[in-house]
Amino acid sequence: MDAILAAGAVGTGEAVTFWILAPLAVIGALAMVVARNAVHSALWLVLVMLCLGVFYIVQSGPFLGLAQIIVYTGAIMMLFLFVLMLVGRDASDSLIEVLRGQRLAAALLGIGFVGLAGTMTYRALGPTVAAGLTQANAGGNVQGIAGVLFTNYVFAFEATSALLIAAAVGAMLLAHIERGKDDKVGQLERVRARFAPGSYPGPKAGPGVYATSSSVATPGRLPDGGPSERTVPSILPRRELTEAEIAPKGTDER
Amino acid sequence: MQPGHYIVLAAVLFSIGAVGVLVRRNAIVLFMCIELMLNAANLALVTFSRINGTLDGQIMAFFVMVVAAAEVVIGLAIIMSIFRTRRSASVDDANLLKY
Numbered sequence: 001m002d003a004i005l006a007a008g009a010v011g012t013g014e015a016v017t018f019w020i021l022a023p024l025a026v027i028g029a030l031a032m033v034v035a036r037n038a039v040h041s042a043l044w045l046v047l048v049m050l051c052l053g054v055f056y057i058v059q060s061g062p063f064l065g066l067a068q069i070i071v072y073t074g075a076i077m078m079l080f081l082f083v084l085m086l087v088g089r090d091a092s093d094s095l096i097e098v099l100r101g102q103r104l105a106a107a108l109l110g111i112g113f114v115g116l117a118g119t120m121t122y123r124a125l126g127p128t129v130a131a132g133l134t135q136a137n138a139g140g141n142v143q144g145i146a147g148v149l150f151t152n153y154v155f156a157f158e159a160t161s162a163l164l165i166a167a168a169v170g171a172m173l174l175a176h177i178e179r180g181k182d183d184k185v186g187q188l189e190r191v192r193a194r195f196a197p198g199s200y201p202g203p204k205a206g207p208g209v210y211a212t213s214s215s216v217a218t219p220g221r222l223p224d225g226g227p228s229e230r231t232v233p234s235i236l237p238r239r240e241l242t243e244a245e246i247a248p249k250g251t252d253e254r
Numbered sequence: 255m256q257p258g259h260y261i262v263l264a265a266v267l268f269s270i271g272a273v274g275v276l277v278r279r280n281a282i283v284l285f286m287c288i289e290l291m292l293n294a295a296n297l298a299l300v301t302f303s304r305i306n307g308t309l310d311g312q313i314m315a316f317f318v319m320v321v322a323a324a325e326v327v328i329g330l331a332i333i334m335s336i337f338r339t340r341r342s343a344s345v346d347d348a349n350l351l352k353y
Contacts, residue, residue, distance in 0.1 A: 010255050010256060010257065014255075015255040018255060018259060018260075019255070022259070022263050025263065025267065026263070026266055026267070026270070029266075029267050029270040029271070029290055030270060032270075032274065032283075032286065032287070032290065033270055033271075033273060033274035033277065033278065033287065038280050038282055038283050041283050041286055042286060045286050045289065045290060048267070048290060048293070049293060052293050052296070052297055055260065055297060055300070056296075056297075056300050056315075059257075059260070059300050059301060059303075059304045060304060061300050061303070061304075061312050061315075063312075064296075064300060064312050064315055064316060064319075067316070067319060068293075068296075068319070071319055071323060072289075072293070072319070072322075075323070076289070076322070076323060076326050079326060079327070079330060080282065080285070080286060080326070080330070083282060083330045083333065083334060084282055086334065086337075087282065087333065087334060087337045087343050098279075098346060102276070102277070103277050106273050106276035106277050107273060107277075109272075109273070109276070110269045110270065110272060110273035110276075111269075113265075113268075113269045113272065114265055114266050114269040117265040117268070117269070118261075118262045118265045118266065121258065121261040121262065121265060122258045122259075122261065122262050125256075125257065125258035125261055125305070126256060126258045127256075128256070128257070128258065128305055130256075130257045130304050130305040130307075131304075131305060131306055131307025132304065132307055133303065133304055133307060133309070135307065136307060136308055136309045137309075144309050145309055145312060145313060145316070148308075148309050148310065148313055149313055149316070152310075153313055153317075156317060160317065160320050160321075163320070163321065163324050164320070164323075164324055166324075167323075167324035167325075167327045167328055168327070170327075170328050170331065171327045171328060171330075171331040174328070174331035174332060174334070174335050175331045175334060175335065177338075
């Protein structure tokens with residue numbers, strides 16, 4: 001077992017894992033691109049990231065695999081979903097192409113890129129015998145990563161802290177809304193605005209009640225016979241009487 | 255199966271992410287496609303680390319994760335502030351610089 005791992009060869013278990021999870025990851029990625037609803041896209045991406053986390057663990061990187069699951073699927077994707085709920089959850093993409101033939105061209109480009117990069121790297125790496133991480137992970141994967149991170153890459157690690165602080169401050173700056181003291185509306189201003197010319201202080205008139213319809217979505221009539229916008233709630237779809245409803249029902253002739 | 259298969263999978267995922275960036279209009283979905291591309295690059299880095307027998311590739315992937323986290327925070331904040339001013343998360347609607 002150790003000899004096989006030392007050579008970095010792929011065992012049967014790893015091959016089985018790969019051939020199950022790799023199609024799942026590709027399906028998840030395709031579904032993420034195709035899904036109309038943004039929330040569905042996010043959930044498909046979670047599937048892809050979980051598959052990738054398993055791949056990291058299988059390739060003797062357990063720390064990175066668990067960090068992938070915790071940081072990506074746990075934190076970043078939840079942040080995505082949080083923002084999706086704040087921002088237009090129902091805003092699904094329109095099917096109209098803005099540039100004609102753009103989707104076809106993009107798909108062709110994607111297939112071409114897969115062919116190019118895939119065959120090139122596979123031909124270059126196909127016969128390569130992997131060295132394997134047994135020696136590097138001898139004292140444990142976390143200890144190995146710490147050993148390299150805090151010696152060779154310690155400056156990059158320090159720079160990362162600056163990056164994270166800048167990101168936190170930037171996010172606060174972008175998401176913060178400044179409300180000055182003057183923007184606060186007091187009682188006096190509210191009352192003045194309510195009784196100012198142009199605004200009607202009393203309660204609004206109710207919706208129309210007719211023999212044919214008493215729905216709250218049916219607007220009441222003004223003295224000139226036209227419908228009044230103010231009688232129906234603005235969130236309701238406006239309902240006008242149809243021709244059949246307006247037409248005499250024949251009850252008079254009896 | 256060989257470690258090269260992981261690289262091919264990474265290339266496939268990267269291309270799907272790139273196509274998504276080209277095709278989609280919703281800024282948040284576009285952002286998710288960028289995340290997918292970063293993840294594909296991470297998979298390639300981890301595989302390189304295994305092929306070379308050193309942990310440097312894993313460290314690179316670790317740094318990519320950190321940068322991606324910072325990028326997501328800033329990007330989502332930008333998307334939210336655009337949404338606040340334009341009431342839309344579609345990239346087609348943010349066209350003020352065009353004219």
